[in-house]
Amino acid sequence: MSAEEPRTAEFDAAAEEFALPRSRAANARLRTVIPGGAHTYAKGEDQYPEDLAPVISHGRGAHVWDVDGNRYVEYGSGLRSVSLGHAHPRVTEAVRRELDRGANFVRPSVLEAEAAERFLATVPTAEMVKFAKNGSDATTAAVRLARAATGRPRVAICADHPFFSVDDWFIGTTAMSAGIPAATTELTVSFPYGDLAATEALLGRYEGEIACLVLEPAAAEEPPPGYLEGLRALADRHGCVLVFDEMITGFRWSEAGAQGLYGVTPDLSTFGKALGNGFAVSALAGRRELMERGGLRHSGDRVFLLSTTHGAETHSLAAAMAVQATYVEEGVTARLHALGERLAAGVREAAAGMGVGEHVLVRGRASNLVFATLDAHGRPSQPYRTLFLRRLLMGGVLAPSFVVSAALDEADIDHTVEVVAGACAVYRKALDAGDPTPWLGGRPVKPVFRRRA
The missing domain is CATH 3.40.640.10 (Type I PLP-dependent aspartate aminotransferase-like (Major domain))
Structure with missing residues (x-):
């Protein structure tokens, strides 16, 4: 697919106003009391564009809300751990039953x-x-x-x-x-x-x-x-x-x-x-x-x-049993693959339509998709990853990867693809300019494994 120019222009205008003041303050608070500001390095503030690392208030299904009140379609939920969606009723009910019986x-x-x-x-x-x-x-x-x-x-x-x-x-x-x-x-x-x-x-x-x-x-x-x-x-x-x-x-x-x-x-x-x-x-x-x-x-x-x-702990074991029952009885693995296939096809079409099909790549098994952001020479690029992540966040998509959860629906996928198309339009502008820096909003995101902070 390709994004319409007026929609892309509107997206750019809205992007300039996107800010996360409460998340920014919460990140400062986190850094003060927690080394790195997170309990998992992959969740660190350095993994996101500068001042655009949302701090989460709550989640339900395939969506999360940050402390600034923004709602996102979420991918890679809980570093791939929340595959059924947040607050899944069958799992939470199993946990509640055990909490009343001792943990x-x-x-x-x-x-x-x-x-x-x-x-x-x-x-x-x-x-x-x-x-x-x-x-x-x-x-x-x-x-x-x-x-x-x-x-x-x-x-x-x-x-x-x-x-x-x-x-x-x-x-x-x-x-x-x-x-x-x-x-x-x-x-x-x-x-x-x-x-x-x-x-x-x-x-x-x-x-x-x-x-x-x-x-x-x-x-x-x-x-x-x-x-x-x-x-x-x-x-x-x-x-x-x-x-x-x-x-x-x-x-x-x-x-x-x-x-x-x-x-x-x-x-x-x-x-x-x-x-x-x-x-x-x-x-x-x-x-x-x-x-x-x-x-x-x-x-x-x-x-x-x-x-x-x-x-x-009894409540965690109860959650595991509920998860396994849900997977087997509801065919969750097949659903993950179907959702991932729809998403991968849409992202590839959007990237190709904007002329960046060789630079924004989707890889992996359909149930476990990741994306690569390549520069003009086809090399992996943290600055271009920053540009891409920033535009996704502005469009209400929180996606350090494209790993799907079973709670996503077709509307979520379609929205994601539309936002990806807008991001790819900006990606094309950066490639044509030969430098993504004007679209980064600050320092590039950093790899998790590096010798110096």
Whole structure:
């Protein structure tokens, strides 16, 4: 589609008046008491155009309202965790029932068994599961378990995937490695996604030293034919543990995760994000033989697998069970794909119509779309990302990504595409001028992983 010139002109005029004074004050307040002004780096003020980082008042369904009273169509909700939409009635009702019954006890509640049984029925490739509160703890527990089971020190991570854990074994490999001993970082090596030969070479170079291969089974690109099967065979041949990080792919690829969709079973896998629809719950799941090493029914050395005070809060487990039931009974994964396909097609058409189809790109599986903003030379550009984000915000679209939730409807998608068209019209002007600076409104947005603040 293409935007009409009068509408674009009106949009430009309105854009000049767009400001977030209350959000600006709230951000200053946040920075004073919270390092970085947010509890997740990806939610930081530096990820948004200067003075246009909305502070959220509340959300419902696919929409959120900032403290200035603006309503936005929201994407990437809760960093992909709120896949059913905010305040989903089935989930909130399940949580309310448990809140009146107590949230945490000195012994396990029967709800823990029910939640585990529900999870294993949804992800039948796993034989045991243990719940926690965040993905980092679950993935680090998988690494610890793999090291204990194999007696090997090294961890091999997929170099093409951006994040696995806040813990030293991973963060030491990023640009934000301050405070992490080099001796720890040296035990983590990497392999490229989709390249079995390179992975086999790595395993040969460190023969008998690598405890596990850790990767997202799929990300922006689909796995090449035979790749996951080949990785499974390599892990078996070299005696290491295959770990799938399904924080994102879990539920969005299928109810049983990418492992259920592609038919390749890892030794261990980790789930989170969509599992609780915004409530704090994650899971480590896998083969009984391995998982039992963190339990009481084995004769070897005990593994301190996962032991968290709040890991089995009843209301979070109730939320997880409600989420899984909703996904299975209402075909949520299929809806996410349908919504994503409509959005991707609309954005691509809008970008092409404004002459920036080679610069504003939509990538990834339909249920997990991201966008790229490229400069005149086809290189990723933070300034052009800033321009794009700024124009989306002005049009009532909060979109650090284009990851959809099931609460979106066709009208939300159509509105988003219309706003994208207006943003692309400005993008074209910036390309023609050879410099996006006049349209940024301040400093460019910054990457999360960088050495200096």
